[in-house]
Amino acid sequence: MAATRRDVIKGTAVAAAAFATQVAGAADGDGRLAVALIGCGGMGRGHLERLVKRSDVRVTHVCDVDDARLAAARKIVADAGMPDPHATADMREVLSDQGLQAVWIATPDHWHGPAAILAAEAGKHVYVEKPCAHNVREGRLMIEAARRNKVVMQVGTQSRSAPVIRSAIERLRAGAIGEVLVAKAWNSQRRGSIGHALPGDPPAGLHYDHWVGPAAWQPYQQNLLPGVWRFWRNFGCGDIGNDGVHEIDIARWGLGVTTHPDTVAGLGGKYAVDDDQQFPDTQYCVAEWPGADGPRKQLVFEQRDWSPYVQEGHENGNAFYGTKGMLVLGKRSGWQLYGERNKLIEQEQGNVDIGPHHDDFLACIRRGATAGDPGDRPHADIEEGHRSAVFVHLANIACCLRRTVTFDSTRERIGGDAEADGMLRRAYREEHWAVPRGV
Ligand SMILES: NC(=O)c1ccc[n+]([C@@H]2O[C@H](COP(=O)([O-])OP(=O)(O)OC[C@H]3O[C@@H](n4cnc5c(N)ncnc54)[C@H](O)[C@@H]3O)[C@@H](O)[C@H]2O)c1
Structure with missing residues (x-):
């Protein structure tokens, strides 16, 4: 039978008492950083398996609201x-x-x-998975919390630390394809249906109350989790915020834009599946950046979550269109740089791994890169992660409302459209302890 709210609170109190006797052992004297994992599911496990092999950290805490996943993490x-x-x-x-x-x-x-802000307020350095936030407002509050508490906050867009992606961006910066005016990011893969389901009891061992946390309350149903929560608006950002945000982040980086776009348009919907998913399986979005110090620039995002074939050689990828050439890139294979008349000028093979991204985060902590100095931030600093997540949120708003939105980059508000502007924030569960201040 499902745990009741009272069971959860009682269980928490018991655990807290046990914890009080264990905390003293958490800090170590061998120079290893004491680190914790919160969320021991698919990706969390990937992080943990890397972390336990490192000689510079000790995993002192694991946290999950699913007893089986928690036990598995503890065993790792x-x-x-x-x-x-x-x-x-x-x-x-x-x-x-x-x-x-x-x-x-x-x-x-x-x-x-909510978790990253609580962690920063507690003085912990934070590695937070992508998309960094569920909505625009929370992303802004995360930046403020990181800077206020002088902690490093790295977002899990690991391509930022991958040598093969960094070398591609170096070519773009050096002008190898002239001025990059347009970048394309695509998420073209085959995903299954999550089906239809009705509310029911959560499985034994899942503390569903903690799972929902500060989000607006929604009863459990079998096709909400694990993993597929990303297709529900209350919990996720769709596949554009899941796999798409990796490519969007690379596209923004290669374009060299350092603000938000000012105009975002989008169309899409559920063309291929009939299930409970609340986000499009097919999505086309285009954003324009202001050209204050140069020309306007454009980012195009394409998503087809029903494709049993790759596009331009890559399942998920990027293309950068410059005035003198083009660079095509895939995270799993590498890049090709073409000049005029599609002459192949240079290419590099390689793929993206999370190890270097962990290295970068830990190196920042060790060298005290905590002042938010723009020249001394992690590769995927929260501000960069926020900008990529904002594209995701604006694209989702434009697709959902089927109209173009105009974004004020400084105020982080949508002008002249109260309905769209209201979607930059979310509804919360009343008086939950994890609701961030200032939302
Ligand atoms: N960087 C990457 O390449 C990459 C790849 C996959 C997933 N991700 C990201 O990782 C995150 C997790 O995705 P996933 O696929 O592992 O999902 P998942 O559902 O498998 O795992 C999430 C885990 O978090 C736990 N959880 C939920 N609420 C919690 C709470 N309050 N406290 C502690 N644990 C809690 C769940 O029980 C679950 O075990 C997502 O943000 C996703 O976007 C990143």
Whole structure:
């Protein structure tokens, strides 16, 4: 039977008492950073398997609201020969440990902002998965929390640290294809249906109350989780915010834009599946950036989540169109640079791995890169992650409303359209402890 709210609170109190006796052992004297994982699902497990192999960190806490996933994470740490980590369903127990220095957050999107802000306020450095926030307002509050508390906040867009992607961007910056005026990002793959379901009891061992957390309350149903929550507006941002945001981030980086777009248009819908998903399986969005110091620039995003074939050689990829040539890039294979009349000028093979992104985050912590100095930030600093997530949110708003939105980059508001502007924020569960201040 499902745990009741009272069970959860009672369980939390018991765990907190046990925790009080264990915290002292959390800090270590061997120079390793004490780190925690919050959210031990598909991606969290990927992080954990990397972290336990490192000689510069010790995983002192694991946190998940699913008992089976929590136990599996604890076992990964134990199997690697590290001391038994504190394991809990309540992230507050993790964040209150004075000895803890950094936290990896790999929860569903609706928890990213609230958890990262709580972690920053507790003085922890934060590695938070992409898209950095469920909505525009939370992303802004995350930047403010990171700067106010002088903590490093890295977003899980690991391409930013991948040598093969960095070398492509270097070519673009050096003018190898002339002026890059347009970038394209595509997410073209085949995903299944999540079907239809009705509300029911959460499975035993899932603390669903904690899972929903500060989001507006929504009863459990079987096709909400795991993983597929990303197709529900209350919890995720659609596949554009899932796989798409990686390519959008690379596209923005290659375009060299350092503000938000001022105009975003989009169309799309559920062309291929009939299920409970609340986001488009087919989506086309185009954004324009102002040309204050140069020409206007454009980013085009395409998504077809029903494609049993790759596009331009890559399942998910990017193309950069310059005045003298073109560069085509895929995270799993590398890039090709073409000159006039499609002459292949240079190419590089390689793929993207999360190891260098972990290295970058930990190096920033060790060298004290915490002042938010623009010249000394992690490769996927929260401000960069926020800009890429804002594209996602604006594209989703434009597609949902089927109209073009005009964005004020400085105020982070949509002008002249109250309905669209209202979608930059979300509804919360009343008086939940994790609702960020200022939303
Ligand atoms: N960087 C990448 O390449 C990459 C790849 C896949 C997923 N991701 C990101 O990782 C995140 C997780 O995705 P996933 O596919 O692993 O989803 P998932 O559903 O498999 O895992 C999420 C986990 O978080 C747990 N969780 C939920 N609420 C929690 C809470 N309050 N406290 C602690 N744990 C909680 C869930 O029980 C679950 O185990 C998403 O933001 C996703 O976008 C990133």
